[in-house]
Amino acid sequence: MTSTVAPPIAEQIAAVCSQVLLTPEATLAALRADCARARGEQGGVGLAALIYGAALLQAGDGVGSLEALGDADADARATGDDALRLQVMVSRSKALTITGDLQGALECFRDGMELSRALGDRHTEGVLLLGLGFFHGQLEESVPYEEYTRLALARFRELGDPQRVALCLNNIAGSISRRKRYAEALACYEEALPIALGLGWRRGQALILAGHGGVLLHQGHIDEGKRMYLASNAILEELGDVFQQTRHLNLLGRALLEGGRPAEALPCLEAAVRHAEARRFEIELSLALELVSRAHEALGDAPSALRALRRHVEEGAIAGNRRTEEVVRKLKLEHRLSIAKREAQQQESRNDELAAVNAALTEAMRQHEALQDELERLARTDPLTGLLNxxxxxxxxxxxxxxxxxxxxxxxxxxxxxxxxxxxxxxxxxxxxxxxxxxxxxxxxxxxxxxxxxxxxxxxxxxxxxxxxxxxxxxxxxxxxxxxxxxxxxxxxxxxxxxxxxxxxxxxxxxxxxxxxxxxxxxxxxxxxxxxxxxxxxxxxxx
Structure with missing residues (x-):
């Protein structure tokens, strides 16, 4: 395998993404011009397209990011530049996750992990482990979310990367708070916040504030939790991080709704709809529309609840959810398969139990294959008519x-x-x-x-x-x-x-x-x- 990308490529991307948060329009325009110039030069467009795609992703344009990263990937493959292709995979896996292509994101994560190990790039492998944990968090699978993020935490502690140590602690706290391990979650936030403050890392401070606010909401401290969420979103708005703003608005809206405060939930959820529509965050849009409908229903406004649900249908969100549910089922089957294999290895001496595990494994594999066939069919066809999509x-x-x-x-x-x-x-x-x-x-x-x-x-x-x-x-x-x-x-x-x-x-x-x-x-x-x-x-x- 060969590489022509300079070692600081990840730092170049991080610097450009920070600039996007400060001056998004000017920075994106300059990077777009860099791509246009690179297309006319013998060296190719790969590096310029990678940086532009990462910047678009930071600005919340997942679809535009995928287009630019596609150009970068094609150039990396054509030139045999595996290190460049690995960095493309890091950004592309994130873009696929926020645009709702969960199967594509999972495949990209796995390909990236394999390539990072082949290249001996332990830091990028850690970044992909962190991203894979976030991916499972998007699917509300808190156990693999925690497992992958703890692997990433160990890697970044070893490599001495304090910013990503803080991010891992924040994400672990989020995963375990979903299982009501609130004391452990608060300990993670208390360790992470001084790191973020010491680094002057504003985005990290915003994420940690939101996570802490989420724990308070779960514990029933609605007003204090809401205050911390809104403080977090004020920082995110200042930084231009629309995706996290949208996620936090959905989380806050859902908590207020479940806490019996639909009138307060509705403005948060309507703002989430506006952000998600503008930036095409399909998963967050689907969730926001559903919660808006529930809020109107709780307020006794049946016509508005019906309109929100009808919008959900008209924009194809329900069909998209069906496909997402199929992907989720597939991922859960894969997780059960790995557990069954591990149990089979540990219980070789127990023949009767092993036979039962093997039978369950065979059936799970059969279901997995049938689901794979169905997923491939859904990816090609229109669910209503059966024609090509x-x-x-x-x-x-x-x-x-x-x-x-x-x-x-x-x-x-x-x-x-x-x-x-x-x-x-x-x-x-x-x-x-x-x-x-x-x-x-x-x-x-x-x-x-x-x-x-x-x-x-x-x-x-x-x-x-x-x-x-x-x-x-x-x-x-x-x-x-x-x-x-x-x-x-x-x-x-x-x-x-x-x-x-x-x-x-x-x-x-x-x-x-x-x-x-x-x-x-x-x-x-x-x-x-x-x-x-x-x-x-x-x-x-x-x-």
């Missing part, structure tokens, strides 16, 4: 376009939209609307060829990629689909409904193209079909 269509679409361009084969794209779908939802309810979407998917799938790709693009929009299809073939396919929808009513629980479809169609021309560009043309063609009266298709001109 948007992400999978993006991947397969560009691949198919490249194949057609290499072989000079024709290809066309259709973007379809259910006419007046909002009227169906408003008149008959969302359950009937879902029935229409499921039947629409079945008819679309049944009226194209087996090799064509069909995806739910979002809401009532569908995308069809017609392989080996020229202009005339695309016309025929669009008309066939239109007739299949319009000529026979949709059978629903509200009775038969007449449903029509508008389609925008575009064919691949001789120039270079990507799916995103073809879809923009198809969307414009769809608009034309809608404008001309709906229940028809429009083929975008080529050339």
């Amino acid at each position: 948007r992400r999978r269509m993006d991947e397969l679409g560009d691949r198919e376009i490249e194949r057609c361009q290499r072989s000079s084969a024709p290809l066309a794209v259709m973007l379809a939209d259910v006419d007046h779908f909002k009227r169906i939802n408003d008149r008959y309810g969302h359950a009937v609307g879902d029935e229409v979407l499921v039947e629409m998917a079945a008819r679309l799938k049944g009226n194209v060829r087996g090799g064509d790709l069909v995806a739910r693009w979002g809401g009532e929009e569908f995308c069809v990629l017609l392989v080996d299809t020229d202009d005339e073939g695309a016309r025929l396919a669009a008309e066939r689909v239109r007739r299949a929808i319009a000529q026979r009513p949709f059978e629903t629980s509200a009775g038969p409904l007449k449903v029509t479809l508008s389609l925008g169609v575009v064919a691949l021309d001789d120039g270079p193209a990507r799916l995103s560009g073809l879809l923009r043309q198809a969307d414009a063609a769809l608009y034309t079909a809608k404008h001309r009266g709906r229940d028809q298709y429009y083929l975008a001109p080529t050339g």
